[in-house]
Amino acid sequence: MTKVLLDMLKESENASIINIGSVTGLYMGLRNQCAYNVCKALIHNMTRGMAIEYGKYDICVNAVIPGSTMNPSVRELFYTDQESTHKMLKHIPLERVCVPADIGEMIVHLAEKESNYVNGCLINIDGGWAAGYSAGK
Secondary structure, eight states, rough: OOHHHHHHHHHOOOOOOEOOGGGGTTOOOOOOOHHHHHHHHHHHHHHHHHHHGGGGGTOEEEEEEOSSSSSHHHHHHHHHHHHHHHHHHTOOOTSSSOOOHHHHHHHHHSSSGGGOOSSSOOEESSSSEEEEOOOOO
């Protein structure tokens, strides 16, 4: 897709490519989801490579890296009962699951002209989970 649009991006005054990764591609994979984990790691490395390759055209390339994001299956996993909720949220310093708006707001920010020197970054949107926090038992 990028190759098809590259000429148009080169002509733009504020070109930005924003990829979507996952914390599973950076730190630890999900059990029984090897292909997903590998694909997300590929996106992260592709983002860095594209940032280097397309920087000469003044095109910024970044990736947002969400952690667990609210959807029906995450709601069921995290919020079935108080014990499940405590167990799942204790690893997230903000003690809440990401909502799609959290991701969207970062994408908008990266697409704005004020972010035109942010390039090659993998930006975690995970409530601090990837920082290594654990509340213990």
